[in-house]
Amino acid sequence: MLWARADEVALLPAEASIAAGQTGAVQPGEALAQLPPALLAAAAQLQPAQQQHGLTLQFRQGQRFRNRGKCCLRWFQPRARAQGGQAIGLCFQYRQQRGAIGFGKKPASIAQLQPPGAVDAAAAHRLHRRQLQPLLRQPARHHLLLHGHSRRARCQHAGMLSRCDVAVVGGGVAGLTAAALLAAEGLQVELLEAHSQTGGCAGTFRRGPYTFDVGATQVAGFEPGGIHQRLFRHFGLPLPQATPLDPGCSVQLAGDAAPIALWRDPAHWQQERQRQFPGSERFWQLCAWLHQSNWAFAGRDPVLPPRSLWDLRQLLGAVGPASLASGVLLGATVADLLSLCGCGGDQRLWRFLNLQLKLYSQEPADRTAALYGATVLAMAQAPLGLWHLQGSMQRLSTALEQALAQAGGRLRLRHRLQRLKPVGSGWKLEGVVAGQRPFVLEAEQVLSTLPPQLLLDLLGESLPQSYRQRIDAFPDPSGALVLYGAVPRVCLPSHLGLHAQLEWGDPGNLFVSISAEGDGRAPAGQATVIASVFTAARPWFGLPEPAYQERKQQALAGIQAGLQQLLGLRPEQFLHVELATPRGFAGWTGRPFGFVGGLGQHPSRFGPFGLASRTPLSGLWLCGDAIYPGEGTAGVSLSAFTACRQLLAANGRALQLRA
Numbered sequence: 001m002l003w004a005r006a007d008e009v010a011l012l013p014a015e016a017s018i019a020a021g022q023t024g025a026v027q028p029g030e031a032l033a034q035l036p037p038a039l040l041a042a043a044a045q046l047q048p049a050q051q052q053h054g055l056t057l058q059f060r061q062g063q064r065f066r067n068r069g070k071c072c073l074r075w076f077q078p079r080a081r082a083q084g085g086q087a088i089g090l091c092f093q094y095r096q097q098r099g100a101i102g103f104g105k106k107p108a109s110i111a112q113l114q115p116p117g118a119v120d121a122a123a124a125h126r127l128h129r130r131q132l133q134p135l136l137r138q139p140a141r142h143h144l145l146l147h148g149h150s151r152r153a154r155c156q157h158a159g160m161l162s163r164c165d166v167a168v169v170g171g172g173v174a175g176l177t178a179a180a181l182l183a184a185e186g187l188q189v190e191l192l193e194a195h196s197q198t199g200g201c202a203g204t205f206r207r208g209p210y211t212f213d214v215g216a217t218q219v220a221g222f223e224p225g226g227i228h229q230r231l232f233r234h235f236g237l238p239l240p241q242a243t244p245l246d247p248g249c250s251v252q253l254a255g256d257a258a259p260i261a262l263w264r265d266p267a268h269w270q271q272e273r274q275r276q277f278p279g280s281e282r283f284w285q286l287c288a289w290l291h292q293s294n295w296a297f298a299g300r301d302p303v304l305p306p307r308s309l310w311d312l313r314q315l316l317g318a319v320g321p322a323s324l325a326s327g328v329l330l331g332a333t334v335a336d337l338l339s340l341c342g343c344g345g346d347q348r349l350w351r352f353l354n355l356q357l358k359l360y361s362q363e364p365a366d367r368t369a370a371l372y373g374a375t376v377l378a379m380a381q382a383p384l385g386l387w388h389l390q391g392s393m394q395r396l397s398t399a400l401e402q403a404l405a406q407a408g409g410r411l412r413l414r415h416r417l418q419r420l421k422p423v424g425s426g427w428k429l430e431g432v433v434a435g436q437r438p439f440v441l442e443a444e445q446v447l448s449t450l451p452p453q454l455l456l457d458l459l460g461e462s463l464p465q466s467y468r469q470r471i472d473a474f475p476d477p478s479g480a481l482v483l484y485g486a487v488p489r490v491c492l493p494s495h496l497g498l499h500a501q502l503e504w505g506d507p508g509n510l511f512v513s514i515s516a517e518g519d520g521r522a523p524a525g526q527a528t529v530i531a532s533v534f535t536a537a538r539p540w541f542g543l544p545e546p547a548y549q550e551r552k553q554q555a556l557a558g559i560q561a562g563l564q565q566l567l568g569l570r571p572e573q574f575l576h577v578e579l580a581t582p583r584g585f586a587g588w589t590g591r592p593f594g595f596v597g598g599l600g601q602h603p604s605r606f607g608p609f610g611l612a613s614r615t616p617l618s619g620l621w622l623c624g625d626a627i628y629p630g631e632g633t634a635g636v637s638l639s640a641f642t643a644c645r646q647l648l649a650a651n652g653r654a655l656q657l658r659a
């Protein structure tokens with residue numbers, strides 16, 4: 001949110017197009033007329049620290065936001081006084097039932113808007129009745145927010161972050177995407193992130209000369225028409241630099257001499273799978289057909305599961321003949337597809353599928369929804385594909401931060417939300433800044449990207465009982481053990497590519513990611529090696545410290561033994577090594593028990609049977625990896641886009657990504 005001094009400048013053109021976040025101010029008494037672009041540009045540079053006392057003005061693009069009847073006029077004074085400050089101005093907030101918010105074409109004089117001295121309720125009422133109500137009947141495009149309070153009042157407000165249209169909670173890829181999308185629509189957005197950096201499970205950390213990706217190491221959705229590509233085109237920003245992975249992954253089954261390579265070229269992959277799994281082509285062809293139908297369906301932006309008429313319309317609009325046919329398999333698992341195609345007895349194929357599906361859906365073949373499984377099994381091939389980001393995974397979050405800042409949204413790092421309360425027609429968010437100082441934020445709407453299990457504590461009694469029970473009944477998602485290592489590059493084999501899987505016993509199957517030479521993660525001649533294992537999370541908590549350390553050492557030794565098997569790496573060759581357990585993930589991401597990966601794509605929780613982004617509480621929305629279509633940076637971005645569309649549609653607006 002940008003502010004400018006009201007006693008210097010400001011004009012309110014009803015017709016001119018003012019970009020979100022731009023500000024200006026008016027001469028007291030000056031009629032609201034044309035706003036010179038140069039002035040807007042200068043005002044947009046002002047920082048909050050440069051604010052002076054006096055009236056401040058904020059212009060935002062006209063928008064229908066919340067149905068509040070005709071309009072509301074709020075005095076700023078009472079709240080400022082309650083905070084121990086001195087108010088010298090007033091705040092007008094105009095909200096119209098339909099369409100735009102704000103003043104109409106008729107100019108209003110700022111002198112009439114600014115009561116002399118103390119706020120005079122009767123004067124405000126007259127102003128409201130005579131001047132502003134008639135304006136509200138006209139179509140208007142812009143929103144004028146007048147704020148005035150003294151510097152002292154503002155300082156004493158320190159814990160009060162003010163109001164906003166939408167508070168987005170969680171600065172991972174889902175939250176950044178949602179906040180940037182909403183801010184680009186002209187909404188006043190505050191993004192609260194508990195950590196000192198954004199990215200969450202797709203963030204990075206540094207150790208000496210090494211940069212480690214915390215969780216996600218490969219991205220989908222960078223191809224033309226992919227969700228990340230669509231979003232960055234919408235924001236008018238370049239996609240972070242990335243290279244397609246070929247193979248997307250090399251899968252090493254225990255006891256096999258050579259790995260199975262998931263080649264990017266579909267024909268090459270077909271040859272590979274025919275060689276590796278003779279007699280399984282019908283299964284792969286069925287998966288390919290289901291995937292194509294899923295992809296066409298997903299490309300028409302459905303809303304799943306539908307919870308309103310609008311949602312249902314989006315869903316029905318996305319259904320085509322192919323998705324109707326594939327819908328027959330909604331309740332089926334990947335194992336059912338194997339049986340249907342007569343390859344249910346192919347144990348080697350089962351083992352391969354279990355490895356891949358547990359990585360992407362948290363479930364093995366006999367528990368992964370067929371429609372979900374068919375798509376993740378096709379992710380590595382063109383025209384889709386998996387990508388390796390240059391620099392680090394953090395580049396994606398940094399680019400989204402840029403989109404948010406460019407749209408005038410505000411990112412608040414180190415702001416941990418602790419309590420979420422419905423208040424009147426909006427929400428009150430309470431939490432702590434940097435672990436100590438309390439903050440309060442009021443928002444019309446809240447979009448939470450946190451795991452739904454956290455809502456139980458955040459909302460307390462405000463959460464309807466049936467919804468609480470539903471969330472309580474979800475099975476525990478997985479936790480992760482992740483080894484972050486660095487080795488001389490000469491110690492690594494060259495035949496595997498950058499990503500590999502190993503069927504391994506203790507502590508579990510490994511997913512390994514190796515940095516590329518010159519990709520910014522390790523000095524020349526060295527490489528980072530990240531090996532992750534999905535594991536039950538709860539047993540890592542509540543252990544006495546010595547038992548925890550012992551368990552951690554065992555896990556580390558088990559993963560290093562796996563890396564020796566897969567890459568020939570001996571423990572003494574590591575230049576750096578450390579292990580994160582679910583405890584570490586709980587601390588880094590704020591996720592309960594360090595749960596990662598959403599809810600698992602069992603048919604009972606997939607698509608129409610999943611958790612909806614529309615909650616039973618008005619003005620509270622969800623997105624992230626527990627919401628359709630599920631985990632992964634591409635999945636959570638899509639869920640963020642859908643939740644934003646729903647939020648805006650509920651307020652009479654459409655969100656379409658720019659082509």
Ligand SMILES: Cc1cc2nc3c(=O)[nH]c(=O)nc-3n(C[C@H](O)[C@H](O)[C@H](O)COP(=O)(O)OP(=O)(O)OC[C@H]3O[C@@H](n4cnc5c(N)ncnc54)[C@H](O)[C@@H]3O)c2cc1C
Binds near residue numbers: 201480589597630634
């Ligand atoms: C080991 C591992 C490997 C993975 N590999 C891949 C991969 O290769 N490719 C891929 O696409 N995906 C991968 N994923 C999944 C992917 O990282 C996630 O699905 C995705 O990043 C989740 O994004 P999100 O924004 O929904 O949640 P998060 O990334 O968890 O973001 C939530 C944010 O909310 C913040 N937060 C938490 N509590 C609070 C609070 N109370 N107040 C304010 N802020 C709060 C957190 O600090 C965090 O930044 C992997 C995940 C893991 C753990």
